[in-house]
């Protein structure tokens with residue numbers, strides 16, 4: 001069993017403190033590691049050094065607490081929830097806490113938090129320890145001032161009180177506290193004593209967002225900056241042969257037309273390409289202009305001739321190849337228990353089904369963009385990116401510059417969904433800036449963003465199960481995915497451990513179309529396939545689908561298999577909660593409910609979707625969600641993530657469709673690519689399983705079950721199962737088939 | 739390059755731009771009003787919504803040359819300090835996730851409530867249907883519009 005409360009956090013030397021020249025106490029710490037011996041604390045607040053520490057707390061003489069973290073916000077609310085954890089242990093009032101994102105002129109941002117569902121899980125111990133240690137430092141300083149023992153003093157809402165009832169504010173003792181030894185092994189609070197964790201805190205950037213302040217990469221501007229628009233090959237596999245820029249250069253506002261690509265290619269062919277493999281190896285034509293509009297217009301006016309570098313692929317061909325893989329023998333087995341072949345041979349009944357999904361673009365609402373400035377002294381990069389360290393390394397290799405020359409500043413991100421893990425667009429602008437030696441911002445149009453992206457791969461699953469005497473005896477899942485999909489831990493998710501003969505096999509179809517992580521990577525489609533299959537399997541064994549899950553979970557309880565990732569008890573908990581809250585046992589006339597339960601991204605989730613028929617069409621009205629994510633740090637932010645994950649999951653399962661022909665995507669903007677809209681969005685009702693286990697993230701885990709719950713509900717409404725996404729293009733209504 | 743006299747958020751502005759430049763880019767690149775966002779450029783997502791003479795309009799398709807004598811309001815000019823009832827409701831409900839679409843959502847909602855201050859749930863959904871939220875914060879957007887309507891009324 002994976003334990004949920006393990007802490008391998010080193011307590012020794014994990015934070016450092018200093019007194020600020022301008023007054024106040026400064027504490028530096030790292031979220032994932034102890035800090036370096038030689039790490040130096042600044043005494044000037046404008047010189048926070050994020051190379052040695054990845055977060056700082058400042059306690060000012062007026063008692064105000066400022067938390068500095070260069071963590072960007074992708075929209076998952078960590079910029080609010082992580083400081084809440086510090087404030088809780090520090091015992092300060094939340095209203096006296098200010099959160100600031102890094103400091104703009106910092107030279108080197110390293111060891112950044114990648115964001116995502118992982119941040120809270122990994123940060124939990126470090127954040128609590130830091131807050132508690134800072135609190136103890138202040139108490140120790142006050143005790144020394146009074147000449148009493150620290151154990152007689154306590155702190156509440158930023159005020160320290162001794163046995164006589166005398167008080168000192170945090171701000172009154174900051175100077176002294178900075179000089180004292182840093183206490184070790186400070187006791188953490190009991191969850192029952194929490195006053196901030198579990199309360200509803202509003203997004204710390206809310207005022208800026210609702211009043212339109214510059215926050216995002218696209219909003220970034222510098223004096224003398226020019227704009228760049230990049231013409232990339234329209235089809236995957238194509239390369240630039242030649243181009244004519246005459247018309248483009250005649251457009252008013254266009255400053256120059258250049259090509260880039262050679263440096264990126266050298267990097268691609270080098271030993272450590274990293275994620276720069278997401279870059280196309282072709283040359284690209286870049287229009288430099290003094291406005292975004294002129295750059296975009298200039299790009300449209302370029303007459304380019306493309307040649308075929310590698311074969312141009314199509315969805316039609318992929319479909320055939322993926323089926324061939326499923327029919328064939330070229331699998332890698334990722335987990336195998338018992339003997340599935342034998343179970344299938346001895347079965348009373350065998351059920352086998354194939355599930356299919358298309359590619360999916362990320363479509364962050366803020367299109368990819370990045371700023372770069374390159375001169376002999378420095379390479380400065382600014383923009384929305386989740387992997388700044390990788391970017392700095394890749395750019396340093398590509399431009400043959402020392403890593404010290406490179407700085408990466410992160411802005412708020414207009415959505416991530418996995419796309420901004422890959423910095424191909426930032427590499428491009430670095431190459432552009434290296435050529436033109438001017439500050440420049442590259443802005444992708446929606447068409448650029450959607451057609452030259454990184455995609456969730458097209459995947460097919462074939463699932464087979466055997467039934468003997470009414471029991472499930474064997475289960476085999478085969479995956480065939482473009483450029484592969486599943487990774488190490490997934491085969492140990494449910495139903496691993498619950499079925500005696502169990503096997504997961506994967507096969508990959510190599511493609512020149514770039515693929516990568518997409519919100520809830522690996523499981524966003526797997527959940528739909530497996531959960532739909534379980535629903536059909538329950539029908540075959542004539543069992544209630546909820547009861548079938550609960551019976552299977554019984555078999556996992558007490559397992560000695562420490563590879564198993566999920567907890568049967570916690571999965572049972574969310575199942576019982578969702579059944580109760582959704583009214584699953586007391587169905588309403590005309591409402592068709594689909595149930596599923598899933599574990600992924602360290603969180604246990606169960607969902608019930610309600611579908612009704614309107615004008616002969618199934619409409620998703622409500623989704624009830626039960627979540628076990630441990631302690632809920634900020635319910636307001638958590639519910640936002642949960643609702644977003646569910647509606648996003650429903651949307652992509654219903655409408656998400658993206659095909660290739662001759663290497664080219666069939667959609668390039670929202671006119672043809674359908675995203676879920678306001679009136680199509682179900683109402684989401686969220687319920688938490690209450691416990692005191694470490695918090696897990698919520699950006700991802702509610703998405704994968706949503707498509708499954710909807711498909712099962714539609715099946716009940718229409719009488720037909722759906723084996724292919726998107727549902728709107730692949731379902732058959734009862735009425736239509738008669 | 740030609741110049742255009744625009745009236746943005748109550749102030750006269752002179753913009754030097756080609757006649758086909760969409761208002762969106764004139765606001766962002768020329769006037770440094772970056773609250774109005776670029777999402778699609780084809781009128782499909784609503785991220786670029788501003789008010790033209792009080793009506794919610796997509797600024798990505800609207801050339802600067804067509805705007806002389808019009809009152810243009812952007813998110814920056816909706817209220818002094820985020821005090822418009824729609825902005826207040828947005829804060830109360832804690833609507834944003836990534837936040838990128840929200841200026842457009844707020845501009846659509848505020849113009850809509852001017853014409854229909856007491857909308858039904860269904861009317862809200864239809865009015866807000868043109869604004870994509872990729873983070874799918876639709877549940878909260880609906881709630882915030884309803885709360886703003888109470889505040890106005």
Ligand code: FES
Pocket residue numbers: 775776777778779780781782783784785786787796797798799
């Ligand atoms: S940017 Fe104008 S509608 Fe999308």
Ligand code: FES
Pocket residue numbers: 075365414415834835836837838839840870871872873874875
């Ligand atoms: S909050 Fe991210 S697009 Fe709406």
